[in-house]
Amino acid sequence: MDTQALEQTARAMIADGKGLLAIDESTPTCGKRFADYGIDNTEDNRRDYRALLLSTPGLGENVSGAILYDETLRMTTADGTPFARMMADHGIIPGIKVDTGAKDLAGHPGEKVTEGLDGLRERLAEYHDMGARFAKWRAVITIGDGLPSRGCYAANAHALARYAALCQEAGIVPIVEPEVLLDGDHDIDRCYAVTEETLTRLFAELRDQNVHLPGLILKASMVLPGKNAAQQADMREVAAATLRCLYATVPASVPGVAFLSGGQSNEDATAHLDAMNRLDGGRAPWKLTFSYARALQQPALDIWRGEAANVDKAQAALAHRARCNRAAAQGRYDPAQEKQVA
Numbered sequence: 001m002d003t004q005a006l007e008q009t010a011r012a013m014i015a016d017g018k019g020l021l022a023i024d025e026s027t028p029t030c031g032k033r034f035a036d037y038g039i040d041n042t043e044d045n046r047r048d049y050r051a052l053l054l055s056t057p058g059l060g061e062n063v064s065g066a067i068l069y070d071e072t073l074r075m076t077t078a079d080g081t082p083f084a085r086m087m088a089d090h091g092i093i094p095g096i097k098v099d100t101g102a103k104d105l106a107g108h109p110g111e112k113v114t115e116g117l118d119g120l121r122e123r124l125a126e127y128h129d130m131g132a133r134f135a136k137w138r139a140v141i142t143i144g145d146g147l148p149s150r151g152c153y154a155a156n157a158h159a160l161a162r163y164a165a166l167c168q169e170a171g172i173v174p175i176v177e178p179e180v181l182l183d184g185d186h187d188i189d190r191c192y193a194v195t196e197e198t199l200t201r202l203f204a205e206l207r208d209q210n211v212h213l214p215g216l217i218l219k220a221s222m223v224l225p226g227k228n229a230a231q232q233a234d235m236r237e238v239a240a241a242t243l244r245c246l247y248a249t250v251p252a253s254v255p256g257v258a259f260l261s262g263g264q265s266n267e268d269a270t271a272h273l274d275a276m277n278r279l280d281g282g283r284a285p286w287k288l289t290f291s292y293a294r295a296l297q298q299p300a301l302d303i304w305r306g307e308a309a310n311v312d313k314a315q316a317a318l319a320h321r322a323r324c325n326r327a328a329a330q331g332r333y334d335p336a337q338e339k340q341v342a
Helices: 003-013 027-035 043-054 083-089 120-129 150-169 188-208 235-249 266-280 294-304 308-329 335-339
Strands: 019-023 063-068 093-097 102-104 112-114 134-141 173-180 217-220 256-259 287-292
Touching: 003 063, 003 093, 003 134, 003 173, 003 256, 019 043, 019 294, 019 308, 027 043, 043 063, 043 083, 043 294, 043 308, 063 134, 083 093, 102 134, 112 134, 112 150, 120 150, 134 150, 134 217, 150 173, 150 188, 173 188, 188 217, 188 235, 235 266, 256 266, 266 287, 266 294, 266 308, 266 335, 287 294, 287 308, 294 308, 308 335
Parallel strands: 019 063, 019 287, 063 093, 093 134, 134 173, 173 217, 217 256, 256 287
Antiparallel strands: 102 112
16 A cells, blocks of 8 residues: 555645545436436436536636546547546646445445445556545434434444445555534534544544545534524534534544535535634644535536537536635635626
């Protein structure tokens, strides 16, 4: 394992306020999103949409890397250029989602465990040869009556740690993503307790599996009340609770925390990230940045709608969201920027 190369890639992924664009939706999920706009879920349309995103002018100034789906990494553009090469030309590091999804956890009704470890070593070697330099594995933690269980915490933390070890063996930086779901009516204190336990167990397993912590990125949930909670929290309360949880659980040797948006609006995801960076004032040992899917790409999809004539405007919308989120990662976001779409 080349720890120096892993650390170099991990640092590049969170450098200078840059974050990550997640476009790793599976083919069925992509189809559901396309259906809202009457777009056929064909390979050509998926290629054109993802090429639109990845070739956005100036995207590499604000986004360091993009998380791809298996099909996307294997694609070529309409002129025959491999996607990984196109991304490199735009200063974007290729990444790859490698889990095979969250499945029912046997013996634990209402809970999930993420699968995909079988054959992962061989898949990672292939992905590395294709140009991928980081990977992502998402676990999901549900808050509910009596949930999460000890078994759910343990199963998902162990799978994340084994995945991370295999990634580093292959020369690929692992993003570990234990998402605490926003579904439910729980308050912010309940979310804090579950997130703290999730991260505590995750880092214990990572140490047990000899994962090199300076060569990974944590993709974390923000500490938020459930979306059906009677009382929501303001920006500063969310920022303070999330920072407190990270300081309690995340080792200083981890280079960066890239937050997921988790169903927040585009603007709220940006404002929460900005609030954390302003409140912390750069004191944290880890960079605090973004790894957003819908909160980055949704405005572009709203504009594109499968029409080639809309590509330039769609790219401008993506570039705008990327600029706003990089500003937030530097604690410099101003809501007035929302009116500055090119």
